[in-house]
Amino acid sequence: MCLGIPAKVIEINESGIGKVDYLGTKVKANLSLLEDVKIGDWVILHAGFAISQMNEEEAQETLQILREYASHLKE
Amino acid sequence: MKEFRDKSIIRGLLTEIDKISARLKSPIKIMEVCGTHTMTIHRFGLKKLLQDAGVEMLSGPGCPVCITPNDFHEAAIESVTSRTDFILTTFGDMTRVPTKKGSIQTTVPAKGSRVQIVYSPEESLEVARNSPEKDVVFFGVGFETTVPAIAISITDAYEEGLKNYSVLTALWMIPPPLRAIVQAENIAVQGFLYPGHVSAIIGEKPYRFIARQFGIPGSIAGFEPGDILLAILSILKQIEDDKPTVANEYARVVRPEGNLQAQAVIEEILETKDAHWRGLGSIPRSGLRPKKQFAAFDAEVKYDLRIKAGSEDLPGCRCGEVLQGKASPPECPLFAKTCNPESPYGPCMVSFEGACLAYYKYARR
Numbered sequence: 001m002c003l004g005i006p007a008k009v010i011e012i013n014e015s016g017i018g019k020v021d022y023l024g025t026k027v028k029a030n031l032s033l034l035e036d037v038k039i040g041d042w043v044i045l046h047a048g049f050a051i052s053q054m055n056e057e058e059a060q061e062t063l064q065i066l067r068e069y070a071s072h073l074k075e
Numbered sequence: 076m077k078e079f080r081d082k083s084i085i086r087g088l089l090t091e092i093d094k095i096s097a098r099l100k101s102p103i104k105i106m107e108v109c110g111t112h113t114m115t116i117h118r119f120g121l122k123k124l125l126q127d128a129g130v131e132m133l134s135g136p137g138c139p140v141c142i143t144p145n146d147f148h149e150a151a152i153e154s155v156t157s158r159t160d161f162i163l164t165t166f167g168d169m170t171r172v173p174t175k176k177g178s179i180q181t182t183v184p185a186k187g188s189r190v191q192i193v194y195s196p197e198e199s200l201e202v203a204r205n206s207p208e209k210d211v212v213f214f215g216v217g218f219e220t221t222v223p224a225i226a227i228s229i230t231d232a233y234e235e236g237l238k239n240y241s242v243l244t245a246l247w248m249i250p251p252p253l254r255a256i257v258q259a260e261n262i263a264v265q266g267f268l269y270p271g272h273v274s275a276i277i278g279e280k281p282y283r284f285i286a287r288q289f290g291i292p293g294s295i296a297g298f299e300p301g302d303i304l305l306a307i308l309s310i311l312k313q314i315e316d317d318k319p320t321v322a323n324e325y326a327r328v329v330r331p332e333g334n335l336q337a338q339a340v341i342e343e344i345l346e347t348k349d350a351h352w353r354g355l356g357s358i359p360r361s362g363l364r365p366k367k368q369f370a371a372f373d374a375e376v377k378y379d380l381r382i383k384a385g386s387e388d389l390p391g392c393r394c395g396e397v398l399q400g401k402a403s404p405p406e407c408p409l410f411a412k413t414c415n416p417e418s419p420y421g422p423c424m425v426s427f428e429g430a431c432l433a434y435y436k437y438a439r440r
Contacts, residue, residue, distance in 0.1 A: 002111040002137070002220055002272040002298070003427075030197065033223060033337045044275060044328055047217070047224040048195030051334060052275040058327040059076075066078040066301050069087030 004046040006054065009039050020045055079299030080119075088304035089128050095311040096129030104131050104263055105310060106256070106400055108249060109270030110138035110428020111298060117437035119300045130307060133400035134433075136252045137270055139216050140166075140426035141398055142352045143245045145174040145388070150380045151214050151243060152176045160187040162206060164199040165214040167192045171425045173389060179214075196228035196242075203232070203240035212374045216245040220272040222363060223337040226344040229365055229372045243374040244364055246345065249273050250281040251361035252352060256399065257289045264400065266310035267293035268303065271325045278333025279321045286319040294322035295329050344369060353388065353422070354395025392421035397430050404434040411435060 007020035007029070016032035020043065030049045031037050043050035078084055096103050107113055113134045116122050125132055136142050148169070153176065155163040163179070170180040170190065179190055187209070193199050199213035215225040225242060232240040249270060256264065269282055274295045285291050292313030296306030306324040313319050323329055341363070350362030365373040375382060388394060391409055396402040404410050404423070414420035416435060423431040 002109045002218075002270045004220065004272045004275075028197075030224070030227070032227070033334055033340070035336065044272065046272060047221050048197045049224045049227075051220065051223070051272065051337065052328045052330075055327050062302075062305070062324075062327055063076070063078050065305070066081070066084050066088075069091065070078075070081060070083040 004044040004051060006042055007045045007050075009037055009041045009043060009050070012037060012039060018050075020050065076299075079301035081301075085300055085304065088301070088308060089124055092125070092130060092304065092308055092311060093128040095308070095315060099311065099314055101129030102126070102131040103129060103265050103311065103314065104133055105266040105268060105307060106133045106135045106264045107268040108135040108137040108253065109268075109273065110134075110141070110426065110430070112137075112268055112270065112296065112303065113430050113433050114428055115298050115300065115303060117433040120437075121300060121303060122438065125307070130311075133264065134397065134430040135256070135400055136352065136355060136398045137218065137249060137273070138398070138423070138426050138428040138430070139218055139221075139245070139247055140168050140172065141394060141422045141429050142247060142354065143169075143216055143422075144351055144353050145172070146382045147214070147216075147243065147245045148172055148174045148179060149176045150382050151212070152179055152182050154212065154378060154380070155179075155184045155188050155190055156182050157185060158188060158210065159185045160209045161185065162188065162202060162209050162211045163190045163214060164193045164202055164211060165190065166194070166216065168426050169214055169216060171419060172422045173420060175389070196225050200228055200231060200237065200240060203237050207239055209239060211240050212378075213240070213242045214245070215242045218247050218249055218270070218273050219276045219341070220270075222246050222345070223276065223340045226340050229344055229369050232372050233369060238371070241372045241374040241377045242365070243380070246363040247350065247352070248347070248361055248363065249277070250284075251358045252355050253282070253285060255355055255358050257285060257291060259399070264291065265314060266291060268306055268310070269293050269295040269321070271295060271297045271302070271328060274323075274325065274329045274333065276334050276337045278329070279323060279331050280333075282321045286321055290319050292319040292322075294324050297325040297328060354398040389420060394421035394423040394431070397423050404431040407431070411439065
């Protein structure tokens, strides 16, 4: 039950409910478990709730590490 | 983000894994705890590729449909067949688990009653709001990823005074069965792949005892092939350096402290309880239930369901052993014969995250 999908926040209402876009499908999401969510943030959606915000910096770092493994082979 | 599936990157990672495992005594046995990891590992062919690189992956107990004993299903079935004007809402895969009373999917509801499949606890609340004349029970099953959402549906119902709504909770925590597994003598797990989204909720701390008390390395992992291989690499390095810890290879989603707001919600609404797991037996303080002030929304209390511990699987089903990493699905005599996705004999073949279903779909080419 770890199935969580990355989705982009497109709407935020006062009650903590918002809308996210998952590959073009717009769904309602409860954002109350997160602080400082902004429109345009990427979140992980699970059972109708955004459970985590994606950290852009960390994502870039991981991508960089991964890319090194490709170049590694070509040596 | 395509790097996570890029073939040359995957090959590079596997080459590195192979190098390290060759220096250690292979095969290195690593347990992936989470059913979604099991599925990803199978789906992308990683199981065989890792085997060739000296790493043997064992599946663990992180499949909530698999570890929920049949008593819960039987109580749910009993309710919807004997009570009128009763709606049982549930996640889809729970409905196909076979029990001595049949499955939820095949029950014949009483007059005015029905079973309705939902994708979220919020949907169940909507059903209750739209049908005030019916009793609505949500069969809320999950690990810590799903627990906050289920807990919030209870407080929402409480605050709205939605008296016709209650939750039959089958809520489980990941760290306690891991303790049971490392304390058992006969499984030589050398490292753990920790579940990415459970960890997004609970953080790193709950796993630390595994490294500190038992000296077993582990890494939190995301769900792309690249994520899984990075985490396995981290585990191998921990073994080689003899520096067991809880590494976080999913830092873009998991904060070391987890989601504090979600933890506060769990703390406020639920309390721990001793629970009986399919396959692993009774584990102290391994389950969660609503606190007494929410008893009116706890279906077990509201309907006096008396769910007893110690459910029995159907005879011959070896799902319990599969969940502990003691048997692999093909070792079960029923696998792919009596037990298959069209007519599953046990929950490990039913669940979207079940080890037996993963094997059947991907490892039998």
